[in-house]
Amino acid sequence: MKNCEELTFPKEIKRTKQREEIFRILSEETEPVSAVDIYNRLIQTCGNSNFAISTVYRALGIFEEKGYVSKSTLMGGDMAYYEWNFGTHKHYAICLKCHKLIALKKCPFEHTKIETENDDFVITGHKLELYGYCKECRVEGEDI
Amino acid sequence: MKNCEELTFPKEIKRTKQREEIFRILSEETEPVSAVDIYNRLIQTCGNSNFAISTVYRALGIFEEKGYVSKSTLMGGDMAYYEWNFGTHKHYAICLKCHKLIALKKCPFEHTKIETENDDFVITGHKLELYGYCKECRVEGEDI
DNA sequence: CTTACTGCAAAGGATTTGCAGACTA
DNA sequence: TAGTCTGCAAATCCTTTGCAGTAAG
Numbered sequence: 013m014k015n016c017e018e019l020t021f022p023k024e025i026k027r028t029k030q031r032e033e034i035f036r037i038l039s040e041e042t043e044p045v046s047a048v049d050i051y052n053r054l055i056q057t058c059g060n061s062n063f064a065i066s067t068v069y070r071a072l073g074i075f076e077e078k079g080y081v082s083k084s085t086l087m088g089g090d091m092a093y094y095e096w097n098f099g100t101h102k103h104y105a106i107c108l109k110c111h112k113l114i115a116l117k118k119c120p121f122e123h124t125k126i127e128t129e130n131d132d133f134v135i136t137g138h139k140l141e142l143y144g145y146c147k148e149c150r151v152e153g154e155d156i
Numbered sequence: 157m158k159n160c161e162e163l164t165f166p167k168e169i170k171r172t173k174q175r176e177e178i179f180r181i182l183s184e185e186t187e188p189v190s191a192v193d194i195y196n197r198l199i200q201t202c203g204n205s206n207f208a209i210s211t212v213y214r215a216l217g218i219f220e221e222k223g224y225v226s227k228s229t230l231m232g233g234d235m236a237y238y239e240w241n242f243g244t245h246k247h248y249a250i251c252l253k254c255h256k257l258i259a260l261k262k263c264p265f266e267h268t269k270i271e272t273e274n275d276d277f278v279i280t281g282h283k284l285e286l287y288g289y290c291k292e293c294r295v296e297g298e299d300i
Numbered sequence: 301c302t303t304a305c306t307g308c309a310a311a312g313g314a315t316t317t318g319c320a321g322a323c324t325a
Numbered sequence: 326t327a328g329t330c331t332g333c334a335a336a337t338c339c340t341t342t343g344c345a346g347t348a349a350g
Contacts (some may be wrong), residue, residue, distance in 0.1 A: 020239065023245070026325080026329070026330075027324080027325095028323075028324070028329090028330060029323090029329080030330080030331070031330090041336085046314090047314080047315080048313095048314080060268070062331095063331095064332045064333065064334085065315085066315085066317080066331080066333085066334095067316090067330080068329060069315060069316070070316090070331085071330095083220075085229040090313080090314075090340090091313085091314060091315090092302070098234070105277045107337080108280070109278070114277055120265070121264070128204070132291035133249045133251075133258055133286075133288055133289070133290055134288045134289045134294055134326075135249065135288040136287055136289070137286070137287040137288070138284065138285065138286045138287060139280065139283075139284070139285045139286075139287070140283070140284050140285075141278055141284075142277075142279050142281070142282045143279070143281040143282060143283070144277055144278045144279040144280040144281065145276070145277070145278045146276065147276035147302095150276075150278055170304070170305075170308080170349070170350085171349080171350095172304090172305060172349070173348090174306070175305090190339090192338095192339080206306095206307085207306095207309045208306070208308065209339095209340085210306080210307075210308085210309095210341075210342080211305080211306060213339095213341070214341090217341095218322080233342085234338080234339075235338085235339055236339085236340085237342090269305085284336075292313085
């Protein structure tokens with residue numbers, strides 16, 4: 013599932029212990045994670061101290077700015093989620109009941125042309141989220 | 157542009173002065189607005205006092221709960237935006253430079269079937285945002 | 301009259317920032 | 326060594342909540 017075989021820390025970003033750890037977590041992760049998620053894993057893995065949540069945010073900011081990480085706010089969006097850009101971008105279906113994420117087989121826009129109101133817009137990226145109910149929640153739940 | 161000719165305050169929601177004002181603002185608006193936007197217009201229109209931001213959030217919560225308003229977090233998402241559901245749902249292209257919103261002609265998924273990883277997901281809704289550059293920002297900006 | 305809604309102020313959570321010390325190149 | 330990065334704590338911003346008073350049906 014992980015496609016991080018040849019994934020190395022970006023040369024253009026200054027290496028520090030903290031950033032390397034954050035990079036490792038992101039590169040091992042296949043789903044979007046929040047800054048707090050990352051922080052919790054850090055203090056889990058690397059001992060309880062020696063990490064600040066602000067460092068996580070700052071590192072994520074750098075990674076995002078350089079295009080290595082994409083930030084998004086899934087579902088109502090109380091907090092931001094981050095994921096490493098592995099080259100291929102992903103979309104998710106999000107279960108409204110259990111909040112599980114299910115990746116789409118492929119991007120529905122690969123071969124689709126999208127038109128804006130006046131066609132005077134150059135599209136460089138997009139974000140798509142599907143909402144609904146996963147198998148488990150559909151079976152047990154008749155209150156849909 | 158406004159399609160609120162026959163738009164009236166929902167019968168199932170208790171009428172109050174405040175909710176009517178909030179409803180009015182939402183129904184006159186053609187683009188998503190934040191709770192703070194609404195609050196500012198309220199104190200602009202209706203005098204400076206007599207309105208609390210919490211009332212705005214609570215009213216929006218009710219409207220959303222009953223399905224009259226949809227809430228979303230556009231673009232990185234520092235705050236939530238709300239818009240009245242006029243029957244037809246809308247998607248936007250968002251300029252990365254000036255943050256202008258441009259509505260799509262039509263929903264790209266109207267006739268498209270989307271497949272999830274295992275097809276065990278019932279899709280009830282979706283959210284799509286396009287990013288790029290509008291005409292103005294493209295012309296002046298060569299730093300794209 | 302009863303219940304629900306409001307304003308106020310305080311709390312909450314996520315994210316950012318200032319600053320002095322620590323680390324990287 | 327110079328400049329950047331870090332931890333800490335405080336600050337911000339958006340949003341929610343508790344409570345006592347007020348308004349709606």
